[in-house]
Amino acid sequence: xxQKAVAVVGAAETxxxxxIPDMSQIQLHADAALNAMADCGxxxxxxxxxxxxxxxxxxxxxxxxxxxKWVDGTSVGGCSFMIHVRHAAAAIEAGLAHTVLITHGESGxxxxxxxxxxxxxxxxxxxxxxxxxxxxPPSLFTVPVLRYMKTYGVTEEQIAQVCVVQREWAGKNPxxxxxxxxxxxxxxxxxxxxxxxRLLMCCLVTDGGGALILTSAERAKDFPTKPVYILGTGESxxxxxxxxxxxxxxxxxxRVAGPTAFQQAGISVKDVDHLMIYDAFAxxxxxxxxxxxxxxxxxxxxFIAERNTAPGGRLPLNTNGGGxxxxxxxxxxxxxxxxxxxxxxxxxxxxxEGAKISVCHGVGGMFAASGTIIFSNEAP
Amino acid sequence: xxEPSRALPQPTPETQHFWDGTREGExxxxxxxxxxKAYFPPRPFCASCGSRKVSVFKASGKxxxxxxxxxxxxxxxxxxxxxxxxxxxxxxxxxxxxxVECAQTPEALQxxxxxxxxxEKQNDSITLPLFRPAKG
Numbered sequence: 128x129x130q131k132a133v134a135v136v137g138a139a140e141t142x143x144x145x146x147i148p149d150m151s152q153i154q155l156h157a158d159a160a161l162n163a164m165a166d167c168g169x170x171x172x173x174x175x176x177x178x179x180x181x182x183x184x185x186x187x188x189x190x191x192x193x194x195x196k197w198v199d200g201t202s203v204g205g206c207s208f209m210i211h212v213r214h215a216a217a218a219i220e221a222g223l224a225h226t227v228l229i230t231h232g233e234s235g236x237x238x239x240x241x242x243x244x245x246x247x248x249x250x251x252x253x254x255x256x257x258x259x260x261x262x263x264p265p266s267l268f269t270v271p272v273l274r275y276m277k278t279y280g281v282t283e284e285q286i287a288q289v290c291v292v293q294r295e296w297a298g299k300n301p302x303x304x305x306x307x308x309x310x311x312x313x314x315x316x317x318x319x320x321x322x323x324x325r326l327l328m329c330c331l332v333t334d335g336g337g338a339l340i341l342t343s344a345e346r347a348k349d350f351p352t353k354p355v356y357i358l359g360t361g362e363s364x365x366x367x368x369x370x371x372x373x374x375x376x377x378x379x380x381x382r383v384a385g386p387t388a389f390q391q392a393g394i395s396v397k398d399v400d401h402l403m404i405y406d407a408f409a410x411x412x413x414x415x416x417x418x419x420x421x422x423x424x425x426x427x428x429x430f431i432a433e434r435n436t437a438p439g440g441r442l443p444l445n446t447n448g449g450g451x452x453x454x455x456x457x458x459x460x461x462x463x464x465x466x467x468x469x470x471x472x473x474x475x476x477x478x479x480e481g482a483k484i485s486v487c488h489g490v491g492g493m494f495a496a497s498g499t500i501i502f503s504n505e506a507p
Numbered sequence: 508x509x510e511p512s513r514a515l516p517q518p519t520p521e522t523q524h525f526w527d528g529t530r531e532g533e534x535x536x537x538x539x540x541x542x543x544k545a546y547f548p549p550r551p552f553c554a555s556c557g558s559r560k561v562s563v564f565k566a567s568g569k570x571x572x573x574x575x576x577x578x579x580x581x582x583x584x585x586x587x588x589x590x591x592x593x594x595x596x597x598x599x600x601x602x603x604x605x606x607v608e609c610a611q612t613p614e615a616l617q618x619x620x621x622x623x624x625x626x627e628k629q630n631d632s633i634t635l636p637l638f639r640p641a642k643g
Contacts, residue, residue, distance in 0.1 A: 246514075247517075248514065248515065248516055248517035249516075249517040249518075249519050251548050253514070253516060253517065254516035254517070254518065254519075254522055254548070255516070255547075255548045255602065255603060256603045257514040257516075258513055258514055258515055258516055258635055259591050259592075259603050259604055259605050259635075260513060260578060260582045260584070260585045260589060260591055260605065261578070261582075261591055262578070262580060262582045265580075266576055266578045266580070266591055267591075269576045270574055270575065270576055270591065270593060270603075271574055271593075272574070272576075273574045273575060273576070273618060274573060274574035274618065277618050318579075319577075319579045319588075320578075320579060320580065321576035321577065321578045321579065321580075321591075322576055322577035322579070322588070322613060323576075323613075324576065368548070368603075370593045370601060370602060370603040371547075371548070371601065375573065375574055375593075
């Protein structure tokens with residue numbers, strides 16, 4: 128074990144997920160944080176580091192009664208929490224903090240106590256994208272996909288398969304929002320949102336939250352929970368404007384964050400037992416599988432359609448049902464991290480037997496940012 | 508009651524030349540005097556090499572259809588379905604725009620089809636660059 132290796136010792140989601148109209152956004156953070164503290168037997172006075180996105184660390188520390196000596200307010204969209212894990216691990220290794228709490232809460236559906244989001248008309252997006260009629264992620268995140276489909280000859284049917292397979296995983300998860308099986312035809316007959324994307328190719332919009340507590344691996348053995356060690360981490364950003372991505376068939380941020388994490392962990396894709404790839408839309412697992420090196424360019428859609436990532440397949444992917452079927456509050460990365468932790472603890476509803484390494488890969492904005500975390504239940 | 512307008516840009520000192528250009532019927536890009544790279548969106552330096560020695564030039568207005576979605580939800584100033592497109596400009600950069608004088612269907616909107624810029628006045632200060640299928 129490295130002297131200062133870091134582990135997740137507390138992890139929890141909000142008590143409820145889905146539609147939670149009686150809780151404001153900051154209370155969703157707090158509900159998840161209190162659950163995570165209860166998970167590992169800590170109280171607010173035991174926490175000396177706070178990281179969060181959406182809300183600020185100031186609001187979260189005050190609300191929970193924490194006096195931190197380290198904070199991180201990195202807020203780059205749904206992968207902010209992967210990046211918080213990376214920064215928290217570095218802070219713990221450097222001795223800047225001993226016990227870090229990372230929180231997420233979002234009233235994505237009920238919109239109780241939320242912070243209004245708008246694009247300033249003087250920003251580059253406001254000047255050079257908004258005038259052409261986009262309305263949020265369904266009309267922007269999807270813009271590169273026709274170029275990907277033409278480049279690699281990928282069909283709408285193949286993209287629909289991503290949704291079908293993930294619904295199979297959701298069917299095994301009592302907490303998933305959508306659990307009934309769907310067919311390729313169901314996906315292709317669902318309402319058109321932004322061609323070629325139909326309703327069932329787009330994530331849910333729900334309320335919820337999650338929290339993680341990290342400390343040094345040396346201390347982790349003193350906690351009641353099974354430690355989940357952090358083997359490697361990576362992060363990057365590319366552009367706030369999807370129209371300015373270098374390559375419409377691949378994310379530069381993915382290609383930096385992923386390999387950085389694998390290199391630090393000293394593992395290859397062949398060593399991975401369980402994988403989470405943030406799926407705000409059906410093309411994200413396709414881009415992620417290719418950019419992280421699990422399959423050659425242009426082959427991910429076929430890889431998924433051939434059931435390699437489905438229950439019983441050799442690379443279980445998005446085993447909670449993903450943003451497409453489990454839940455998606457807006458910044459889904461926290462829920463992907465929670466599922467990786469559950470799998471490494473051996474307590475996931477769709478548990479992968481014997482899994483020892485889990486890779487959790489997030490996206491922020493519209494291919495704007497990325498964070499990758501590699502977990503293991505074996506001490507490094 | 509007038510139709511609600513689409514979202515309009517608010518120029519900044521660094522982008523004013525672009526919006527002055529569209530008002531005058533020119534698509535203006537920038538090029539680095541050092542490394543020669545043409546770039547977009549506007550900024551008074553080259554993000555490839557960091558040089559502040561850059562020039563504004565009039566682009567050809569020619570391009571091809573790089574990618575798009577056809578949006579089916581209502582947005583102020585638009586009648587769905589309408590395409591939100593990215594144009595590959597002849598000079599190298601890409602920019603988001605709308606495709607006009609063309610059916611907003613997958614059959615009519617073929618990737619890599621040649622396009623040319625047209626200018627659509629929104630008000631006295633803002634004219635947007637849109638693209639239509641190239642005529643010859």
